[in-house]
Amino acid sequence: MSSTVIAVGGHIGDMELTAGPTLAKAVLEGGRAIIVDCTYGERGHPTIAPSVYRAQKVDEARFFADAIGAEVVTLDYSDGFLPDTDDVAEQIAAIIRDAKPDLLITHWLHSMHRDHERAAQTALRAAFLASIPIEEIDTPRHSVPAILHAENWEDMEGFEADTFFEIPDAAYDRWRTGIERHAFARGETYGFRYIDYYSALMEVKGCLAGCRRAAAFKTSSHEKFTLAGP
Numbered sequence: 001m002s003s004t005v006i007a008v009g010g011h012i013g014d015m016e017l018t019a020g021p022t023l024a025k026a027v028l029e030g031g032r033a034i035i036v037d038c039t040y041g042e043r044g045h046p047t048i049a050p051s052v053y054r055a056q057k058v059d060e061a062r063f064f065a066d067a068i069g070a071e072v073v074t075l076d077y078s079d080g081f082l083p084d085t086d087d088v089a090e091q092i093a094a095i096i097r098d099a100k101p102d103l104l105i106t107h108w109l110h111s112m113h114r115d116h117e118r119a120a121q122t123a124l125r126a127a128f129l130a131s132i133p134i135e136e137i138d139t140p141r142h143s144v145p146a147i148l149h150a151e152n153w154e155d156m157e158g159f160e161a162d163t164f165f166e167i168p169d170a171a172y173d174r175w176r177t178g179i180e181r182h183a184f185a186r187g188e189t190y191g192f193r194y195i196d197y198y199s200a201l202m203e204v205k206g207c208l209a210g211c212r213r214a215a216a217f218k219t220s221s222h223e224k225f226t227l228a229g230p
């Protein structure tokens, strides 16, 4: 998997948790990984003020990206208020045209969080916008060859995994180092044991895929609509 992978999430931490092991693997295999967090996720702490938690989230995102060798871009939108506009999609499309990813990962389309649903829809829209010729934009268009939705316990309505990537120990270890910096993942915000959940999930999916650990995804049925002609 010596390839370029872009992961688009609703909040800082979402793609780090769910796509992170696969991104770490891509980097270890000589590829490039870019995490696009659409909002800061700054309203996710019950006692720390959003303005303070936002700075902590940015630090956590940077630490995670360094730990797995990825790049991170945080769009300047507020947790809970991600707009579903072409303006957001065009910002992501610009990153796609520039990086020319082989794979785009985002949330599943149905979630308990509106920001997750909007991030997923916007990522698909961005893939479409990046694939069509727009004469006002100098960077050549790019059709993303593959789009996958990451498994996330918050986005499970109608989710059915059909794609599994083996996660080697080295990728798991880098992911674990990075994700342990995230306070919410350690269970310090609302108590959900994210790291335990996703570590166990990778073991369960590994049982199904015939390896120690695996990450599960659902192929986007929207690919055929987002890919323009050759």
Ligand SMILES: [Zn+2]
Residues within 6 Å of the ligand: 010, 011, 014, 113, 116
């Ligand atoms: Zn989230």
